[in-house]
Amino acid sequence: MPPGCAPARGARQRRRRQSGAEGRYPEYIVVPAGTVLALFSAFFFAGIWREFFSAGPPPPQPDIKVLPRLVLIGVNSFLILVALAAVFGIWFGRTGGR
Numbered sequence: 001m002p003p004g005c006a007p008a009r010g011a012r013q014r015r016r017r018q019s020g021a022e023g024r025y026p027e028y029i030v031v032p033a034g035t036v037l038a039l040f041s042a043f044f045f046a047g048i049w050r051e052f053f054s055a056g057p058p059p060p061q062p063d064i065k066v067l068p069r070l071v072l073i074g075v076n077s078f079l080i081l082v083a084l085a086a087v088f089g090i091w092f093g094r095t096g097g098r
Contacts, residue, residue, distance in 0.1 A: 034090040042083035048076045 052069070 031090055035087055038083050038086040038090060042080050042087075045076050045079040045083060048072060 051072075
């Protein structure tokens with residue numbers, strides 16, 4: 001790297017750190033909004049369960065190979081746990097708000 005690039009890179013890093021959202025939004029806005037978004041994602045990850053417990057006629061046979069149920073259940077269960085962990089992180093972690 002040329003010797004003249006280091007000061008410019010340092011100035012850019014300083015400016016980037018100062019322009020963050022930390023402290024910009026009050027905590028009473030950050031916590032409910034984050035909670036709603038994380039629970040919204042958990043709700044839709046849990047939507048896969050309707051495939052297993054649906055009433056009515058069975059769906060038509062697909063033309064392609066279907067994912068095994070255990071893989072589908074495992075991945076979606078993991079994603080639900082990640083979304084719930086995000087909710088607890090929002091509730092009990094530092095948000096950077098005022």
